[in-house]
Amino acid sequence: MDGLSKGSPLSTTYLALWFRVSDEGLIEIRDKAALAFESGFASERGVTTWAGRMKKLKELGFISCREGSTGEFHYVLIVHPLVAVKKLLDEGIIPKGKTYNILSERVIEVGASWEG
Template structure:
């Protein structure tokens, strides 16, 4: 499919969605909706993120989920897949850790994400996780699946959803 065909298809789908939305909710005050083309402060997420989250947490230690920490990192990254962390306390808080052990817990989750290979880390003058590289989670989950470490049903759900949204990373 060339770019013109993609644009035509996207426009058609958008019109269909808007017609259905209007049928259900009537005229909607557009100023009350989030529009990524008009609002700042957004990031791009794979449409499969909920499935990626489940698999990542399954790969982590029992009772020590990593996805919320990963999501916090993802929400700070731009297209170069690199983050410089200047305030680990803030990231620990955004990851949901608020007790006196917040930094310790966050450090543990960061270590696990690095051990699993979802991120690359380098220490700097501000801490062990000052520099972070985000790797493609699809590729890592595909590798874990090939080693038999991902539940078959979850991997199939991820694969099917990736196909549905046009993601080719798992092929």
Template sequence: MSIRSKKAGMNKAAEKRITLMETLWTEAELASFHTWDRKVQNGFTTIPRTMTYIGKFINKHSPGKPLSDTYLTLWCHVFDESFIEIKNKNEFATESGFSGERAVTTWTGRMRKLEELGFIKSKDGSSGEFSYLIITNPLKVIHEHYQNHPKDALYNSLAARLIDIGGTFV
């Protein structure tokens, strides 16, 4: 499918959603809702539509030490280049749900596991370990894992969702 036909399809799908919204709510109701447009308003980002499955996969592969909050925090800081510069680890630790004296230490452990699993690549810098990050394509990481392991219900559900949204693993 060409880029032009994809854009045309997306525009048609958006038009359908808008028509349905306008059918379900009055114009006054819609105007009173606090919605956003990530292309117009600052403070919003693009995340994978499969993020819930990615989080489940990540947590499954780190038993007793859930990683999904740490991973989601990274996504909330990343831009389209997949790059993050971390200047304040305490900020990231707090956003990931850690507090107290060991917050940064616990966060660092989660980051090491994310890197071990292949979801991030890091370089040291003036802030020490994990100063600079690249978030890798999580679907490719998951797909590569299942090349060497049996496919399970999580994989099957993720694959079905990808088909629903027109996505692929690679």
């Protein structure tokens, strides 16, 4: 994931979202500053940096967002990560190679499915 964002790591933002998610995968973000802080962005530009990471997660297909009272990322749906990765593989954004092989081994090991 971080390798797809050219110097702007996404994993801390993604994990902060995962820590808030319920079984349905839907998060309502009422306090962007708190989520920015939880994502590791504590500076004055924290919310701006966080929003940039959210846009990249959306662009890559790891999240789906709907606008609400707090802006573009008020409602966030976490897409099953294997579904997002498979789409990126199919589009050629992620090349098959060592990283793909390691992920595939782990998918089999835990009994998961690429179909989510």
